[in-house]
Amino acid sequence: MANDWLFLFPEKVRALLSGLPANLLARLEEVRVREGRPLEINYSGKYHFLCGNGSLTQQPAEAYKPSREDTHRLLDLISNHSLYTMEEELRKGFITIPGGHRIGLSGRTVLSGGGVEHLRDITGFNVRIARELPGIADSVLPYLVERGRQRIMHTLILSPPQHGKTTLLRDLARQISTGSTAGRDGSRPGLKVGIVDERSEIAGSRRGIPAFDVGPRTDILDGCPKAEGMMMMIRSLSPEVLVADEIGRHEDAEAVTEALHAGISVVATAHGKEVAELARRPGLGGLLEHRMFERYVILNRTEAGLTFRILDGQKRGLLLITPDDHQGGERRA
Amino acid sequence: MLKLLGAVLVVVAGALAGFTRAAQYADRPRNIRGLIAALQRLETEILYGYTPLPEALHRIGQQSKGTLQAFFTAAAEEMSPPLNRTAEEAFKRAVEQHFRSASLKGAEKEIIRQLSCTLGTSDRSNQSTHIALALQQLKQEETVAREDQGKYEKMSKSLGLLLGVLIVILIF
Numbered sequence: 330m331a332n333d334w335l336f337l338f339p340e341k342v343r344a345l346l347s348g349l350p351a352n353l354l355a356r357l358e359e360v361r362v363r364e365g366r367p368l369e370i371n372y373s374g375k376y377h378f379l380c381g382n383g384s385l386t387q388q389p390a391e392a393y394k395p396s397r398e399d400t401h402r403l404l405d406l407i408s409n410h411s412l413y414t415m416e417e418e419l420r421k422g423f424i425t426i427p428g429g430h431r432i433g434l435s436g437r438t439v440l441s442g443g444g445v446e447h448l449r450d451i452t453g454f455n456v457r458i459a460r461e462l463p464g465i466a467d468s469v470l471p472y473l474v475e476r477g478r479q480r481i482m483h484t485l486i487l488s489p490p491q492h493g494k495t496t497l498l499r500d501l502a503r504q505i506s507t508g509s510t511a512g513r514d515g516s517r518p519g520l521k522v523g524i525v526d527e528r529s530e531i532a533g534s535r536r537g538i539p540a541f542d543v544g545p546r547t548d549i550l551d552g553c554p555k556a557e558g559m560m561m562m563i564r565s566l567s568p569e570v571l572v573a574d575e576i577g578r579h580e581d582a583e584a585v586t587e588a589l590h591a592g593i594s595v596v597a598t599a600h601g602k603e604v605a606e607l608a609r610r611p612g613l614g615g616l617l618e619h620r621m622f623e624r625y626v627i628l629n630r631t632e633a634g635l636t637f638r639i640l641d642g643q644k645r646g647l648l649l650i651t652p653d654d655h656q657g658g659e660r661r662a
Numbered sequence: 663m664l665k666l667l668g669a670v671l672v673v674v675a676g677a678l679a680g681f682t683r684a685a686q687y688a689d690r691p692r693n694i695r696g697l698i699a700a701l702q703r704l705e706t707e708i709l710y711g712y713t714p715l716p717e718a719l720h721r722i723g724q725q726s727k728g729t730l731q732a733f734f735t736a737a738a739e740e741m742s743p744p745l746n747r748t749a750e751e752a753f754k755r756a757v758e759q760h761f762r763s764a765s766l767k768g769a770e771k772e773i774i775r776q777l778s779c780t781l782g783t784s785d786r787s788n789q790s791t792h793i794a795l796a797l798q799q800l801k802q803e804e805t806v807a808r809e810d811q812g813k814y815e816k817m818s819k820s821l822g823l824l825l826g827v828l829i830v831i832l833i834f
Contacts, residue, residue: 336743336746401748402748404783405748405749405782405783406746408782409714409715409716410714410715410716410741410748410749410781410782411708411713411714411715411716411718411782412782412783412784412785413708413712413782413784413785413786413789414712414713414714416785416786419785447785449784
């Protein structure tokens with residue numbers, strides 16, 4: 330099961346990648362394949378090119394350059410030899426494969442009526458390797474539970490791309506859904522969690538079955554547009570907590586407002602570094618202005634590890650959790 | 663006595679050779695027809711079913727008969743894990759394994775080869791165009807094959823038998 334994504338690559342590239350040291354493979358985040366240009370890998374926030382003999386380099390000229398044959402085979406394998414089943418995915422520009430890994434595509438777009446209709450001559454691939462990190466939310470979750478009422482507070486998780494928003498969100502969903510028997514605040518029952526998984530990233534569903542552990546009381550609407558999905562969830566699945574990734578558009582904000590007024594806790598993520606920055610964005614500004622969220626978690630990943638900053642609804646700092654603190658100790662920010 | 667037995671054997675051998683040849687003339691149009699039906703089903707699977715290619719081929723294999731069943735099942739297996747070959751390679755191998763015994767000739771091979779290069783590599787409307795083209799070409803081949811059958815099937819049978827008789831007459 331580990332490194333199942335390796336089987337996606339054509340032989341040559343697969344051989345190069347599986348030749349990498351195991352501890353590096355375990356930390357690998359992205360593999361970028363561009364036809365005729367250096368093969369790039371990213372791990373721990375740094376990039377490297379991969380040479381034909383398996384060593385790493387910073388010099389593009391020395392690196393292995395995937396051939397047309399390589400990219401063709403890669404596309405053939407990720408589409409299960411059937412590109413025609415991927416029309417919707419091609420329009421969105423990415424394919425999610427079993428295991429929840431997401432592959433971003435670049436190529437030439439074919440337009441129809443001004444919108445992107447199709448992607449052809451696909452020559453660029455960004456394979457983002459999804460990982461489960463059970464326990465990553467351990468230190469955050471206690472601050473999102475309202476004391477006494479066993480309710481999850483409306484939470485917005487903020488970070489730039491590639492800092493682990495989705496991973497944190499996934500673990501939050503799992504822990505909220507599972508509940509706990511021996512928490513700091515005593516036992517907490519599991520809650521009904523509804524995940525609107527527009528990009529199949531949170532649960533990594535394949536044929537409706539989640540590839541990741543998202544908890545026993547979790548329902549997933551897979552591949553559903555967020556705004557519509559949130560409304561569907563509210564109407565039909567009676568969730569106590571709604572989970573959505575990367576909200577940002579006007580419709581999303583409306584749906585979140587709807588959920589909040591329906592008494593459902595919302596845990597969502599958004600791209601951004603600071604809360605203030607977010608307030609200026611057209612879609613989310615209103616939500617922040619009306620103080621819809623009660624908690625903000627700001628993620629930042631450095632080489633040392635993850636840093637969480639937790640703010641309350643008035644954007645006052647509550648807590649800073651640094652990599653050294655993950656074992657249990659925390660300090661006030 | 664032994665001579666007579668030999669003569670009978672020669673005549674029977676000649677007749678059998680003739681019948682085999684005739685059977686090939688009869689098989690070809692039948693198998694082309696089967697291929698046409700299979701491709702039409704493939705088109706439906708792609709256009710309306712969004713079925714991935716390996717699964718579609720496997721299904722078509724199950725619905726086909728005889729050699730074509732083996733042909734499509736083989737192609738589907740070549741494309742599935744762990745082999746994971748491309749459609750082009752998978753069909754090439756399957757054609758090599760099974761087309762000879764199905765009395766299918768170079769023309770059909772070429773049509774399937776051309777189709778296999780594009781199968782699964784484009785959107786649905788494009789797939790449909792390519793399959794339609796292959797179908798049209800196969801229908802032409804079918805007409806030719808039927809004409810051949812009409813012309814040569816009976817002739818091969820009689821020719822084989824007569825050749826056997828001729829050899830017997832010449833030897834005696």
